[in-house]
Amino acid sequence: MAFLTKAQILAAADLTTEVVPVPEWGGEVLVRSLTGAARDQYEADFLLIDTSRGKPTYDMDLENARARLVALSVVDEDGKLLFDDADVFALGEKSAAALDRVYSTAKRISGLSDEDVEELRKNSKRGRRGGSVSA
Numbered sequence: 001m002a003f004l005t006k007a008q009i010l011a012a013a014d015l016t017t018e019v020v021p022v023p024e025w026g027g028e029v030l031v032r033s034l035t036g037a038a039r040d041q042y043e044a045d046f047l048l049i050d051t052s053r054g055k056p057t058y059d060m061d062l063e064n065a066r067a068r069l070v071a072l073s074v075v076d077e078d079g080k081l082l083f084d085d086a087d088v089f090a091l092g093e094k095s096a097a098a099l100d101r102v103y104s105t106a107k108r109i110s111g112l113s114d115e116d117v118e119e120l121r122k123n124s125k126r127g128r129r130g131g132s133v134s135a
Helices: 004-011 036-044 065-073 084-091 096-109 115-126
Strands: 017-022 025-031 047-050 057-060
Touching: 017 096, 025 096, 036 065, 065 084, 065 096
Parallel strands: none
Antiparallel strands: 017 025, 047 057
């Protein structure tokens, strides 16, 4: 077996898409698996770091978790994201059933699991190095 070259790895079309029917919204959406950078962003969005008392303390913010993943996963026919960070709150106000259907698909095709969220929660309690606040 030959090892892949850098060029082969970078040229690989490795993102998958899936059409998800969303009758609550009157149609279908195209859900794309997360890139590595998008997954890191999604996970970092949960971590809250407070440095106001000197030593950093860590907590988790799971508000709008489904809407956040939907915003990072729903694309148009050209593969461009439909939503940005400013849309997350509005998405969070949509039907829970519709959001959950799209979220579940995005989670599955991106290789995310409930254990990943639990691992984030454990890591936030242990703490990480850093000094900024992320929300």
